[in-house]
Amino acid sequence: MTLPDTPGVDLDLATAAAGPKGTRSLRARGSPLAVPAAQRRLLETLPLPVGDFGAALGQCGWSELKPVPVEIFQINVGRLCNMTCRHCHVDAGPDRVVENMDRETVDLCLAALDRTAAHTVDITGGAPELNPHFRYLVDESLARGKHVLDRCNLTILLLPRYADLPEWLDERGVEVVCSLPHYRRLNTDAQRGDGTFERSIEALRRLNAAGYGRGDPRRRLTLVSNPAGAFLPGSQASLERDWKAGLARHHGVTFDRLFTLANMPINRFLDWLVESGNLQEYMERLVGTFNPSAVPGLMCRNTISVGWDGTLHDCDFNQMLELPVEAPRGRRPHVREFDPVWLEARRIRTARHCFGCTAGAGSSCGGATT
Ligand code: SF4
Numbered sequence: 001m002t003l004p005d006t007p008g009v010d011l012d013l014a015t016a017a018a019g020p021k022g023t024r025s026l027r028a029r030g031s032p033l034a035v036p037a038a039q040r041r042l043l044e045t046l047p048l049p050v051g052d053f054g055a056a057l058g059q060c061g062w063s064e065l066k067p068v069p070v071e072i073f074q075i076n077v078g079r080l081c082n083m084t085c086r087h088c089h090v091d092a093g094p095d096r097v098v099e100n101m102d103r104e105t106v107d108l109c110l111a112a113l114d115r116t117a118a119h120t121v122d123i124t125g126g127a128p129e130l131n132p133h134f135r136y137l138v139d140e141s142l143a144r145g146k147h148v149l150d151r152c153n154l155t156i157l158l159l160p161r162y163a164d165l166p167e168w169l170d171e172r173g174v175e176v177v178c179s180l181p182h183y184r185r186l187n188t189d190a191q192r193g194d195g196t197f198e199r200s201i202e203a204l205r206r207l208n209a210a211g212y213g214r215g216d217p218r219r220r221l222t223l224v225s226n227p228a229g230a231f232l233p234g235s236q237a238s239l240e241r242d243w244k245a246g247l248a249r250h251h252g253v254t255f256d257r258l259f260t261l262a263n264m265p266i267n268r269f270l271d272w273l274v275e276s277g278n279l280q281e282y283m284e285r286l287v288g289t290f291n292p293s294a295v296p297g298l299m300c301r302n303t304i305s306v307g308w309d310g311t312l313h314d315c316d317f318n319q320m321l322e323l324p325v326e327a328p329r330g331r332r333p334h335v336r337e338f339d340p341v342w343l344e345a346r347r348i349r350t351a352r353h354c355f356g357c358t359a360g361a362g363s364s365c366g367g368a369t370t
């Protein structure tokens, strides 16, 4: 199947991984929660004892959340994905063909990147490799001396058009950050769809064969795990030990490090929380395990997140809730108007979903924060 609105993208749905039974994007289902404002409203109206994130910050001495200079330039190139995972915070899927960054916006991102001292370009999606400008963006970022992360869902590496990616990424020293909910089949397939685990293991074998995940810092392979239910992740260090042992023993694959992330109560995970009757309890858990020591390491402090249409956000989660950065009067929160000075002076926008980043050991795109 060729996606008509996305030149150069040829997504073979016959070989794409199926989502969990019955899972389609909220958009495809016509769900009321497909509208970000409806998600924000739902969270804001829940009866919670300490429901205001700003107040929780204030109680531990943060009168407002301010950024530090940008270190990580995160670019979400689109919502298109070959999978439809149940917990997806992006509401990505094969139907999200329109929201895909065009070349002009990619070039605006590169021009903005040149105005920062960011050391890392973090490329995410959807499945970012499906964007027709993905390889151009990688090469241009590397040409600027940046460390590049590809947030990869693993199964994309098995689609014929993308089968050369392990070697292509390896030649360039791109870090591959791969989502894999669990090292056991049952948990992974429950969250991502039948057959995902087998495909993911095969993709990991291909990455290992290309030199990834064997301790070479130039070929770093990071796995990312989200809990498969309405609970917080366990200890990142001990899970990493279990995963390394489990994947090596049962499947002969290796990786370098594991990030554990809490599921954010937005998009499809929010929908699942509502459907399963877990929303209230989960939000109470996030609020009840608020950890002040996670605040300094919040990723919104050292990251800027650019959406597929060039809109600037404090983080990928705010992006999904359509909460752009606060811009000075007369300025648009768009990468075309990127200005490190006003960005560093801004106040980070927070709301109740932010409790997902400060619960327990803290959570960010770089794993636990404490
Ligand atoms: S969680 Fe990742 S792999 Fe799954 S649908 Fe969302 S973007 Fe795609």
Ligand code: SF4
Pocket: 298, 299, 300, 301, 314, 315, 316, 317, 318, 348, 349, 350, 351, 353, 354, 355, 357
């Ligand atoms: S959701 Fe975003 S803005 Fe809120 S605390 Fe987390 S990283 Fe910061």
